[in-house]
Amino acid sequence: MHVPASFAAQSLYMMIAVASFIFLIWKVKLAAYVVKSVSLIGASVTFLALISGSIWGVPTWGTWWQWDARITSTLVLFIMYLGLISLHNSFNNLDKADKFISVLALVGFINIPIIKMSVNWWSTLHQPASITLTSKPSIDLAMLYPLMICIFSFLGLIIAIVLRAIQYEILHREKNKKWIQSI
Amino acid sequence: MMNMQFESFRSLFYMNGHGIYVWVVLIIFLMVIIGLFLFYKIKINNFKKENNEIN
Numbered sequence: 001m002h003v004p005a006s007f008a009a010q011s012l013y014m015m016i017a018v019a020s021f022i023f024l025i026w027k028v029k030l031a032a033y034v035v036k037s038v039s040l041i042g043a044s045v046t047f048l049a050l051i052s053g054s055i056w057g058v059p060t061w062g063t064w065w066q067w068d069a070r071i072t073s074t075l076v077l078f079i080m081y082l083g084l085i086s087l088h089n090s091f092n093n094l095d096k097a098d099k100f101i102s103v104l105a106l107v108g109f110i111n112i113p114i115i116k117m118s119v120n121w122w123s124t125l126h127q128p129a130s131i132t133l134t135s136k137p138s139i140d141l142a143m144l145y146p147l148m149i150c151i152f153s154f155l156g157l158i159i160a161i162v163l164r165a166i167q168y169e170i171l172h173r174e175k176n177k178k179w180i181q182s183i
Numbered sequence: 184m185m186n187m188q189f190e191s192f193r194s195l196f197y198m199n200g201h202g203i204y205v206w207v208v209l210i211i212f213l214m215v216i217i218g219l220f221l222f223y224k225i226k227i228n229n230f231k232k233e234n235n236e237i238n
Contacts, residue, residue: 001212044215052208059201157216164223171230183234 002056003147004154005049009077010112012042012158016084017109020102030166032098033173035105036088037165043081045158050074061125069118070126073111080108094173 016038023031053071054064065071084101091097119126130139137144174180189195196202 001208005212041219044219048212048215051211055204055208055211059204161216161219161223164220164227168223168226168230171227171234175230175234181234181237183231 001150001154002049002052004151005045005052006074007151008155008158009042009046009049009074010115011155012038012045012162013077013080013105013109013112015162016042016105017112020105023098023102024106029173030170032102033169034166035084035101036098037169038162039081039084039088039101041158041161041165043078043085046074046078046081050078057125066125068124068126069122070115070124073115073118076111077108077115080104080111083108 016035019031019034019038022028023035050071053074057063057066084105087104088097088101091100118124119128131137131144139147171180171183189198196206198205
């Protein structure tokens, strides 16, 4: 569950970054709603990745927390998500809030490749990537298949929640429009 | 025939001393995921209710 949560945490941030880019360049309102609604889910999933890693760290590494490169960069991701949520909530003008969090989200995107490469750049507790696109997986097939099932199942769950969140954001932000009132 | 990893329910819960970590993580995951589902479900339902009252 730890790996699917970490994978989802980074994937959601990539989704936010793409939506931010679309919003800032083409002013698509739906993209801004995506940025806003995915932030809370991203923060929750990153929290799950951190807490599950911390709990599992006790029997495997003998410690709850270590300033390991992967853990620290994931903590930065969690803080980024919290920053997006708080920044949006600090504005009364929602259009302004959308612009500011989109810019912040794009700036924070620099952290994603850092998380990905952290295990290669620094030699710390986390082992280098076991599954890569270019080489054979270094984990046993008996573990690889269940892991893949877990990752895709968890992503399915998260996508379902994201769609719900976007639905709510559209209803909330467009509440004064005629088509919403007729629902 | 399927090869079972654990001989009994007791060993499934205990997992050679690792059970506590596995089950605690599972419970936290379920709480957060179900919590998120309910959070948005309740928000959408409340919105629809308010919207119907206004109209």
